[in-house]
Amino acid sequence: MKRILILLTIVTAFATSTQAQFLNYGVRAGVGFATHVDDLADNSPILAANIGGFVTYGFTQSASLMAEVFRLQSGINIVRRGCNYKEVLEKNMSIREGSYDVWYAQIPILAFFRYELPIRMPGHFALLSVGPAVNIGLLGSYSDRKFTRGLPQSDQNYKMKVSAFDVMNRLDVGFLLGVGYEYQDLSVMLQLDYGFMAVNSAPDVLKIIENNNSNATVPLGNNFALLLTVGYQIPFR
Secondary structure, three states, X not given: OHHHHHHHHHHXXXXXXXXXXXXXXXXXXXXXXXXXXXXXXXXXXXEEEEEEEEEEEEOOOOOOHHHHOEEEEEEEEEEEEEEEEEEEEOOOOEEEEEEEEEEEEEEEEEEEEEEEOOOOOOOEEEEEEEEEEEEEEEEEEEEEEEEEOOOOOOOOOEEEEEEHHHOOOOEEEEEEEEEEEEEOOEEXXXXXXXXXXXXXXXXXXXXXXXXXXXXXXXXXXXXEEEEEEEEEEEEOO
16 A cells, blocks of 8 residues: 555656647556455455546656656446355355455556567557556445255255345455556456455454454455456547
């Protein structure tokens, strides 16, 4: 987090010392996998999806050498995140499993670097993007069930499906990192998306026992996704 704040400070200082110029807008869509990074459960991924639009600002009127390669990019995306999970309980007799399936509105603020490749044919660029993003939950579902092997009628068995935000946080603040390639107005990006805020929490049994603190909790899982996206930019001419 400290490194991100330092990066944003540098970006802001650069932006305020130069004159921003609108360059283009466009659309981007992609798919990949999403899961929750969680040491307490056995998680498996679900299909991740991104679709949205972006606007790009440059500093081509600046005398700085960085102005040729540096951009600021923002916009809004609709993204799918979540995971499947599974836990084996009670000496392998019971199994608890379920899934999170959540859609967010994502607002990124990215430092965007664009470097022209030194090859004979011009117009080929390597891309690097990095920066924070705010995710606001729109809708989603949470399913959970427990069953006992060999005892389908056990009183401990249950099955439920509710709104995801009955059991998890609606707000997440994350970090985006992407690398890619651009030719003319088309681009391809491989993007990593990591959420800093735990999606939910559970009672911390050890602290409750040791300190008699009934409010003690432990964070459970952070959003993580890896996606391949395709973008099309419309230059401002």
